[in-house]
Amino acid sequence: MSDDVFTIDADTVAVKHEGGTYYLCCDGCVKKFRAEPAAFIAKAKEPMTQATTNPADVLPNDGTRKIGEVTKCAVSGEVFTVAEDSPKAEYNGGTYYFCCGGCVDKFKAEPTKFTAAHGSH
Numbered sequence: 001m002s003d004d005v006f007t008i009d010a011d012t013v014a015v016k017h018e019g020g021t022y023y024l025c026c027d028g029c030v031k032k033f034r035a036e037p038a039a040f041i042a043k044a045k046e047p048m049t050q051a052t053t054n055p056a057d058v059l060p061n062d063g064t065r066k067i068g069e070v071t072k073c074a075v076s077g078e079v080f081t082v083a084e085d086s087p088k089a090e091y092n093g094g095t096y097y098f099c100c101g102g103c104v105d106k107f108k109a110e111p112t113k114f115t116a117a118h119g120s121h
Helices: 027-035 037-044 101-109 111-118
Strands: 013-017 020-024 070-072 079-081 088-091 094-097
Touching: 013 027, 020 027, 020 037, 027 037, 027 101, 088 101, 088 111, 101 111
Parallel strands: none
Antiparallel strands: 013 020, 070 079, 088 094
16 A cells, blocks of 8 residues: 555556445555555545655656656556665666556566556666
8 A cells, every 4th residue: 555646547446345435556455455444544534744746756667766766656657756665676677666566566467568658678
């Protein structure tokens, strides 16, 4: 479960729980939600405390990002800051970072699908 905001679209996973619908970025986050729904729901109801990221500050996830930089998950489109423990995958000489482990798995299954849009490595 990430604190970052992502765009809800046709591929967004929706999970129903106790009469509510919760939108998650990937199957990895669905597993986390199902394991601890109360923790997720409490966190989701907290007001945003961090400033939103200026789109101009979001760098492409092109295999060259470094820890501390803001990028967009190549799979979900979620904007996040690359951290030491961010899930990652090596591909074609680059290191790609992701919002969660579920997105890494999707990337590893079809890396060209997610790197073609960037013209990456």
